[in-house]
Amino acid sequence: MNIKVVRGNPTPEELAAALxxxxxxxxxxxxxxxxxxxxxxxxxxxxxxAGRHLPQPGQASWSRTYWPG
Structure with a gap:
């Protein structure tokens, strides 16, 4: 397994913890x-x-296709 530090300058302790x-x-x-x-x-x-009921296709189905927050 090879690990290469691309950015930063970790201490030996930080590198050992990450490993x-x-x-x-x-x-x-x-x-x-x-x-x-x-x-x-x-x-x-x-x-x-989503609950148990998914929106049914229809004229206004686009308005029922949101994820409640």
């Missing part, structure tokens, strides 16, 4: 079973926003 994070993420990804889906967080689930 530890990258290695931990790589180890976690390697330990995960292949083909297994990671569970989605509830906040990122589109069904939470």
């Amino acid at each position: 530890a994070v990258v290695r931990a993420r790589a180890a976690a990804a390697a330990a995960a079973p292949s083909g297994a889906e990671t569970p989605r967080d509830a906040w990122s689930d589109p069904a939470r926003i």
